[in-house]
Amino acid sequence: MGDFLVVGAGVAGAAAGYFLSEYGHVTLLEMEAVPGYHSTGRSAALFSEYYGNPTVRALTAASRTFLLTPPPGFADGPLLAPRGVLTLCPAGGEEEFAAMLADGLSAPVPVREVDVAEVTRHCPVVRPGRYVRAMVKPGAMDIDVDLLHQGFLRGVRARGGAVVMRARVRALSRSGGLWRAATDAGEFTAPVVVDAAGAWADEVAALAGVRPLGLTPLRRTAFMADPPAGVDAARWPMVTDVADSFYFKPESGRLLVSPSDATPVPPCDARPDDLDVARAVERVEEATTLRIRGVRRAWAGLRTAAPDDTPVVGEAPDAPGFVWLAGLGGYGVQTSPAAGRIAAAAATRTPPPADGVDPAALSPGRFAAASHITESETFASRRTTVE
Numbered sequence: 001m002g003d004f005l006v007v008g009a010g011v012a013g014a015a016a017g018y019f020l021s022e023y024g025h026v027t028l029l030e031m032e033a034v035p036g037y038h039s040t041g042r043s044a045a046l047f048s049e050y051y052g053n054p055t056v057r058a059l060t061a062a063s064r065t066f067l068l069t070p071p072p073g074f075a076d077g078p079l080l081a082p083r084g085v086l087t088l089c090p091a092g093g094e095e096e097f098a099a100m101l102a103d104g105l106s107a108p109v110p111v112r113e114v115d116v117a118e119v120t121r122h123c124p125v126v127r128p129g130r131y132v133r134a135m136v137k138p139g140a141m142d143i144d145v146d147l148l149h150q151g152f153l154r155g156v157r158a159r160g161g162a163v164v165m166r167a168r169v170r171a172l173s174r175s176g177g178l179w180r181a182a183t184d185a186g187e188f189t190a191p192v193v194v195d196a197a198g199a200w201a202d203e204v205a206a207l208a209g210v211r212p213l214g215l216t217p218l219r220r221t222a223f224m225a226d227p228p229a230g231v232d233a234a235r236w237p238m239v240t241d242v243a244d245s246f247y248f249k250p251e252s253g254r255l256l257v258s259p260s261d262a263t264p265v266p267p268c269d270a271r272p273d274d275l276d277v278a279r280a281v282e283r284v285e286e287a288t289t290l291r292i293r294g295v296r297r298a299w300a301g302l303r304t305a306a307p308d309d310t311p312v313v314g315e316a317p318d319a320p321g322f323v324w325l326a327g328l329g330g331y332g333v334q335t336s337p338a339a340g341r342i343a344a345a346a347a348t349r350t351p352p353p354a355d356g357v358d359p360a361a362l363s364p365g366r367f368a369a370a371s372h373i374t375e376s377e378t379f380a381s382r383r384t385t386v387e
């Protein structure tokens with residue numbers, strides 16, 4: 001018997017496991033053969049304190065110190081590297097742009113408006129004359145997601161914990177103060193279970209008889225394309241527009257491109273849709289002088305959101321010893337250190353870190369009185385086994 005079971009070994013579960021292993025024995029249960037097979041391995045790898053609502057931003061800010069100065073031995077290189085974001089405003093988007101600018105002025109590294117005539121100094125392929133205003137978000141950084149994820153997992157193992165792959169949790173029951181998880185790799189027990197199952201978090205909760213949150217997995221598509229021949233794009237910022245209708249950013253010598261789609265889908269191994277890829281090509285070609293000749297590798301991943309698009313971290317009000325770490329949306333990598341620490345505090349019932357994040361804003365209890373779950377989604381009508 002261990003002290004903590006964590007369902008899901010993506011970046012969220014790995015982070016929770018890392019911090020929990022300071023308190024006791026951790027077992028990470030992962031259904032796939034590779035941790036990070038789903039959302040964690042498919043992200044755009046950006047750290048942006050300008051992104052999301054105030055709670056998300058607080059979580060991101062609370063993660064910065066860990067990411068900039070991880071504990072000795074955590075990673076053999078930097079987890080963050082300078083990138084920046086260039087946000088463009090077409091005619092008609094001025095109101096949104098002004099609001100974003102005002103908002104971004106209070107970020108730890110404030111946004112800065114740049115002269116639209118000089119926008120090509122920041123990224124030479126932006127189509128001249130197409131935009132009326134532009135701003136840079138200088139504090140945004142690239143995250144080395146694999147280094148971060150592996151650092152968490154290594155930390156779990158180094159403290160005696162176990163990372164069990166091909167261990168899909170198929171049943172979860174509680175008796176005598178213990179959770180019992182029946183998995184493809186055998187049975188595991190512990191007094192506390194952390195649900196970090198990403199797109200499947202509601203299904204895992206249903207296995208445990210815990211009221212689901214009404215999470216929605218949202219598919220997002222991305223692909224790699226070549227920059228123009230002979231052009232070194234490595235230092236370009238991420239480029240996007242104020243409506244978030246596309247983005248592209250340098251990545252491993254190529255450009256990572258996305259139409260910023262958010263299509264609700266059931267939990268699944270997400271696949272890219274040709275139409276979304278075509279949409280991204282069209283939008284990037286309108287916004288820039290780039291001609292996207294070959295799509296090198298396309299993929300899709302799930303950004304799984306709670307009804308209020310705010311992560312859910314805390315003990316379930318209806319199930320002692322069941323801790324949610326879910327609904328991390330498009331922010332799960334950049335918030336993983338702070339979210340993992342808060343999940344660990346909830347799981348150990350120790351005071352949450354004094355890191356500027358209000359635990360009540362993340363608490364699953366915020367949904368308790370709300371009727372956000374429709375009749376068809378109530379617990380009784382949900383499947384109680386995972387296929």
Ligand SMILES: Cc1cc2nc3c(=O)[nH]c(=O)nc-3n(C[C@H](O)[C@H](O)[C@H](O)COP(=O)(O)OP(=O)(O)OC[C@H]3O[C@@H](n4cnc5c(N)ncnc54)[C@H](O)[C@@H]3O)c2cc1C
Nearest residue numbers: 008010011012031038039040044046169198301332333334
């Ligand atoms: C295209 C794209 C771009 C993104 N860009 C960014 C970005 O720039 N910055 C950022 O911070 N975030 C970004 N995100 C979001 C980020 O990837 C996610 O928020 C994050 O990876 C969520 O981590 P997770 O551990 O919750 O989920 P996952 O990585 O999906 O992990 C959940 C794990 O649970 C496992 N699991 C599920 N059910 C069971 C079960 N029954 N038993 C055992 N295991 C189970 C799954 O196999 C999975 O490995 C992006 C996402 C996408 C798709």
